[in-house]
Amino acid sequence: MNxxxxxxxxxxxxxxxxCRTRDAHFIGELTKTPGVTTLIINRxxxxxxxxxxxxxxxISGKVILAKSNFKLYEIKKDVYLVDYVSKNMFSQAFTGYKWFINQYGNKQYLAFIKDCLRLLNMESKYCLLNQNIFAxxxxxQLHAPLSIxxxxxxFLKFKVYKHLMPQIKAGYHTYANRAHFWITNSKDNITAFNKAYKPKKLVLIKNGVDVQRFVQNTVLPKPKDMQAIPHxxxxxxxxxxxxxxVALINKVTKLAPNLSFVFVGQILDKQVYKQIIKRPNVFFLGDKHYDTYPIYVKHFDVCIVPYVVADQKKSGANSIKVYEYLxxxxxxxxxxxxxxxxxxxxxxxxxxxxxxxxxINATENKKAPLVLENHSWESKTQQLLNLVNNASTN
Structure with missing residues (x-):
């Protein structure tokens, strides 16, 4: 399968x-699946x-095809990567995400991708899995035999992309016309996407967990930046x-001064960060590499997901972190x-x-354990491959 x-x-x-995001997890599992050849088209x-x-x-690997600003890497057996590094630096600086959207339609880039497909004997039989609304x-233009x-x-609900609403809507409409089917990660999205765009078929595949990474019972030392934080x-x-x-977080941290609230992660929205009251019991430790992050979770006494519940504020998310916590x-x-x-x-x-x-004042977990094999990224990827197989044979 290609x-x-x-x-x-x-x-x-x-x-x-x-590899901590949904797209990276899927790629990671695809590249481990026997009989699957994976070609990654990099941003x-x-x-x-x-x-x-x-x-x-x-990027490591052997360059097996190069032309102008484009390269095809062989990362490992049956795993390849198309990389496009433009010299047009000023255009990207001035137009931001619109530059990425336009470059996915670059005729030279498209021609190089087709050259790569021919070189790898994939041109007439492959599944295109697009995980990028901006692509x-x-x-x-690729006219893939099977498109997902x-x-x-x-993305219409993300404030950070508010200036790109016309392009995002155009993207969803294009995928509704071109893709043979969609997959999505939440029931909210199924309702919203079916109503707005009516894709040919829409299948729910929720997020999962890298079981081996989070289940290991090895006791690891507490990270240095957590050592002074009281339990x-x-x-x-x-x-x-x-x-x-934010309102919930600020009320909870005030009501529970005996507890330490630790935030580990990247700051995407600076306004949200500014609105969180920095009480003496609130600690921001910054972003961590995915190899290190599980150590922090294992030293939490209770894990929290203080997310908004109002429909107009949600983004159709299905939080990966919840499965990792569990x-x-x-x-x-x-x-x-x-x-x-x-x-x-x-x-x-x-x-x-x-x-x-x-x-959160009671740290004992009396809930049923999650059946991890049903929620692993391996199982989620197998769901996807089953859909591809069924679509290819029909």
Whole structure:
């Protein structure tokens, strides 16, 4: 089976931070699956971006085809990567994400991708798995034998992309016309996407967990930046984004001065970060590589998901972190939204700040354990491959 994957995240970023996102997890499992040849079409970039974001020399492998600004790497057996590094640095700097959208329609880039498909004997038989809402021009022009959109989250609900609403809508409409079917990560998205875009077929494949990474019973030393933080530690591991319920967080940290609230993750929305009151019992430890992050989770006493519940504020998310928390067997407390409503058998749901405080003050987890083999990324990828096989034979 030949799979051509268009991830949302730049491959260099994935290497730099670890395979922690949905697109990276799917790619990781595909590249481990016998009988699958994977071609990754990397996000276009520039030398300036590579230097500014400290991402030089991260792609390893043998260059087996090169032309102008394009290269085809053989990463390992049956795994290949198309990389496009543009010299047009100023255009990217001035137009931002619109530059990426336009470059996915670059005729030279498209021609090189087709050359790669021919070289790898994939041209007439492959599945295009597009996980990037901004890469719709690629799906539009490649005419893949089988085309899938991974419509994870609803990008129309992200404030950070507000200036790109026309392009995002155009992307969804294009995928509705071009893709043979969509997959998505939440029930909210199924309702919203079916109503707005009516894709030919829409299948729910929720997020999963890297079981081996989070289940290991080895006791590892507490990270240095956690050593001075007193227990009980109430931990959140994830992006600081619009999904966080700031009002809830501020009330809970005030009501529970005896608890330490530790946030581990990247700050995506600076306004959200500024609104969180920096009380003496609140600690921000910054972003961590995915190889290191599980150590932090294992030193949490309770894991939390204090997400917004209002429909207009949600983004169709199905939080990966929840499955990772549950794999450690820690107590998990969250709000009734963003996929947690379907996990009430395993997660403690709090509807008010006081309920939240009551739950995090008791660290013992009395909920049923998650059946991990049903929620592993391996099982999620197998769901996808079963869909591809069925579509290919019909």
């Amino acid at each position: 799979i051509v994957v268009v991830p949302f995240h730049d491959w260099r970023k994935i290497i730099l931070e670890g 276009p970039t520039t030398l300036l971006e590579i230097l500014i974001k400290k991402k030089p020399n991260l 719709y021009k690629l799906s539009e 959109l991974d419509a994870w989250d609803n 009980p530690i109430i931990g959140f591991g994830g992006k600081i984004s619009q999904l966080l319920d 794999a450690t067997a820690k107590k998990v407390v969250g709000t009734n939204a963003n996929g947690l409503e379907d996990l009430s058998e395993y997660v403690y749901i709090a509807n008010t700040p006081q309920e939240f405080v009551n739950e």
